Amino acid sequence: MKASVLEGPGRIALRTIADPAPREGEVLVRVTHTGVCGTDVKIFDGSIPVRLPLVMGHETVGEVVGGDIGSRVGRGTRVLIDPTLCCGRCFYCEKAQTYLCLDGALMGRDVDGGFAELVAAPAKNCHALPEAIDPAAAPLIQVLTTVHHAQTLARIGTGETVVILGLGVTGQLHVQSAKALGAIRVIAVSRNAAKRRLAEALGADVAVDHGADARRAVLDATRGLGADVVIEAVGRVPMLEEAIDLVRPAGRIVPYGIYAEREARFPFYQLYFKELAIVASRAAPARDFPASIALVREGAVRLDPLVSDRMPFTDLARALANMTGGGGRLKIILEH
């Protein structure tokens, strides 16, 4: 099969490699669409170390074509693949926190993933997609699972005021998910006017710039108290300072971004003084896949407006270069 193979930091080549051989319990999936993620960029440039050569890609949609076809997924089923692999026996697996498995792995980082014509995956990781969901946007559901997981851990509930800092792909999903979970007010924050307009179109009650505008919007909406929950979806530690400023005493902060900084300024005293809970999250448990698929099928979360580019999967190197270009780009979908 053809695959985009990472051969060294910054080096990707289209190669013909052996078809994956599904083991017991695994199915073979013919990949139709994948999403390119910021994590792929970090693997590509070497800031997340991996064993090489590697086929990246952890947002994968395709059609089951072979392998251990049983009761769970039949041949021809269109599926979204949960990329977190687990042992099924350890402390975390027994608690259904399979994504924290002590012997786990992420497809596309630790083992080969979806940037290829075919991929092998455990049948239990393959979630059937309803006809109504556009397969070209469906890789975004993997991202939605991580958003849904973070918001579930943060116990976002009915009647709450939620602030989303950063309105890239994950921020826009956080806006929609918070509304779906019953938040009465979602305040979306970004420097980018186009992204603010999109957030309002997707359900944010108001979208404002960082800094004084955000502060005023939050205090006005909460009788001067601050937000119940602030989700940091930019992935930069200085944003956590704004999050701590905007949250009310006894509120929750969700540092959803993946932080590369090793040192930063941080208002530690406010953790104590405002009695804040910091709710971090990583990946998502299996149960968030059917839950997220349902949110999209019901129309509570819209994915199509988040796809900004479509490219052939053979153009992965160009897609990764475009990712670092910044600007108004949202999700790049690769067509296989």
Ligand SMILES: [Zn+2]
């Ligand atoms: Zn990702």
Ligand SMILES: [Zn+2]
């Ligand atoms: Zn395990």
